[in-house]
Amino acid sequence: METTTSSTTAQIIDKDQLLTHWLGHRKVTRRTLEAFPEKDLFEFSIGGMRTFAQLTKELLAMDGPTAKGLATDEWEAFDEEKTELTTKAALLSAYDDATSTIEKYWKAITMEKFQEKVVAFGQYEGTGYSTLFYIIDNETHHRAQGFVYLRALGITPPNFWEQY
Amino acid sequence: METTTSSTTAQIIDKDQLLTHWLGHRKVTRRTLEAFPEKDLFEFSIGGMRTFAQLTKELLAMDGPTAKGLATDEWEAFDEEKTELTTKAALLSAYDDATSTIEKYWKAITMEKFQEKVVAFGQYEGTGYSTLFYIIDNETHHRAQGFVYLRALGITPPNFWEQY
Numbered sequence: 289m290e291t292t293t294s295s296t297t298a299q300i301i302d303k304d305q306l307l308t309h310w311l312g313h314r315k316v317t318r319r320t321l322e323a324f325p326e327k328d329l330f331e332f333s334i335g336g337m338r339t340f341a342q343l344t345k346e347l348l349a350m351d352g353p354t355a356k357g358l359a360t361d362e363w364e365a366f367d368e369e370k371t372e373l374t375t376k377a378a379l380l381s382a383y384d385d386a387t388s389t390i391e392k393y394w395k396a397i398t399m400e401k402f403q404e405k406v407v408a409f410g411q412y413e414g415t416g417y418s419t420l421f422y423i424i425d426n427e428t429h430h431r432a433q434g435f436v437y438l439r440a441l442g443i444t445p446p447n448f449w450e451q452y
Numbered sequence: 453m454e455t456t457t458s459s460t461t462a463q464i465i466d467k468d469q470l471l472t473h474w475l476g477h478r479k480v481t482r483r484t485l486e487a488f489p490e491k492d493l494f495e496f497s498i499g500g501m502r503t504f505a506q507l508t509k510e511l512l513a514m515d516g517p518t519a520k521g522l523a524t525d526e527w528e529a530f531d532e533e534k535t536e537l538t539t540k541a542a543l544l545s546a547y548d549d550a551t552s553t554i555e556k557y558w559k560a561i562t563m564e565k566f567q568e569k570v571v572a573f574g575q576y577e578g579t580g581y582s583t584l585f586y587i588i589d590n591e592t593h594h595r596a597q598g599f600v601y602l603r604a605l606g607i608t609p610p611n612f613w614e615q616y
Contacts, residue, residue: 297461298563300470301581309585334498335603399462417465421473422613428589429612432596439499448593449586 307394310424312451314387317347317427319446320434321383326376332437340437343430344379345370350423352389357408358416359396366409471558474588476615478551481511481591483610484598485547490540496601504601507594508543509534514587516553521572522580523560530573 301309321329321344330341338346349368357363373379402416412419435445465473485493485508494505502510513532521527537543566580576583599609 298567299463300465300467300563300566301585303464305581306464309582313589334600335606337600337603399464402464403462417469418473421465425477425589425592426612428592429596429599432593433600435593436498436501436597436600439501442499448590 303394303397303399306420307390309451310390310420311387313424313427313431314351314383314390316446316448316451317344317431318380318383320431320438321376321380323438323443323445324376324434325441325443328437328441329376329379330374332441334437334440337433340434341373341379342368343433344383345373347423347427347430348373348379348382348386350426352386354408354419354423355390355393355397358401358406358420359393363407363409366411467558467561467563470584471554473615474554474584475551477588477591477595478515478547478554480610480612480615481508481595482544482547484595484602485540485544487602487607487609488540488598489605489607492601492605493540493543494538496605498601498604501597504598505537505543506532507597508547509537511587511591511594512537512546512550514590516550518572518583518587519554519557519561522565522570522584523557527571527573530575 321340324332324340328340330339333339346368348370349366353364353366370382373382397416402420404416405413406416406419407413408419414422435448438445485504488504492504494503497503510532512534513530517528517530534546537546561580566584568580569577570580570583571577572583578586599612602609
C-alpha cells in the first residue's frame with residue numbers, strides 16, 4: 289500500500305502554523321515586558337504574587353529549553369533563578385535570545401515527537417504536544433497577570449489580539 | 453494511488469486531544485468562577501478593568517457559539533450582554549450549558565474545517581484552528597486576570613496545571 293505525504297491529510301494545525309502561533313504570542317509578551325517601567329518590573333506585584341520580572345524568568349526557564357528538548361531529547365535542569373537578569377534590558381535581551389533558540393531548534397523537531405512520550409525537564413510526563421501547549425498556555429497565563437499589573441499602574445497593556 | 457487514513461499520518465494534536473485540551477481549560481475556569489465570593493464576582497476589579505462576571509460573559513459569548521459555528525457554519529451574533537446572568541449560580545449554570553453545547557457540536561466539526569477560512573461571528577476572519585485557538589487563549593488570558601483578582605482578595609486560586 290502506498291502512503292500519502294502528510295500534506296494530503298487534514299491537520300488541525302501544521303508545524304509552520306504552530307511556530308507562527310507560538311512566536312505570535314511571544315511578540316505580545318515582549319511588548320508587555322517593554323511596557324513596564326524598570327522599577328515596577330522588579331518591584332510591583334499584587335496580592336503577594338511574583339513580580340513580572342520573576343514571572344518572565346519562569347517563562348525563560350521553559351521556552352528555549354522546551355524547543356531544544358523536543359528537538360534533541362536533551363533537557364536542561366529547570367532554572368528560573370537567572371540572577372544575572374537584573375535589568376529590563378537584560379530581560380528583553382534574554383527573551384530575544386530565547387526566541388532565537390526556538391527558531392534554531394524548530395526544524396529539528398520531528399512531527400512524530402508531538403505524539404511521543406516526553407519527560408520534560410526530567411520530571412514532567414506528557415507528550416510533545418502537551419508539553420509545548422502547556423508552556424504556551426503558561427506564558428499566556430502569566431502575561432495576562434502582567435496586564436493586570438500594568439492596568440493597576442495606570443499603563444495600557446499591548447493588544448492581546450495583535451500577535452504579529 | 454491509495455490513500456491512508458489520517459490516523460497513520462503524524463498529527464501534532466488530534467481532534468480528541470484538542471477537545472480534551474479545551475475542556476481541561478474549562479475545568480480550571482469553572483473552578484475560578486466557583487472561588488469568587490458572589491459580591492466580588494460582580495463588583496471587584498483592578499485598574500478599571502471589567503469584573504470577573506463581565507469577563508465570564510465575554511467567554512460565554514464565544515465558546516458555545518464557536519463550537520456551533522465550526523460545526524454548522526451558522527454564527528450567532530456576538531452577545532456578551534447576557535443581562536439575565538445576575539448571580540454566581542446563573543453564571544455557573546450558563547458555563548455548564550456552554551460546555552454541553554461544545555460537547556454536542558464537537559463531533560460535527562470536520563477535520564477539514566480547521567484549515568478552512570472562517571469568518572467568526574460574521575466579522576473575524578481566520579481559519580477554523582486559529583478561531584478556536586484564539587478563544588481558548590482568550591479564556592486562559594481572562595481567567596488569569598481572575599486569578600489576580602482572587603489573590604488581591606486573599607483567596608487562593610485553583611491550580612493552573614490541574615486541567616482534569
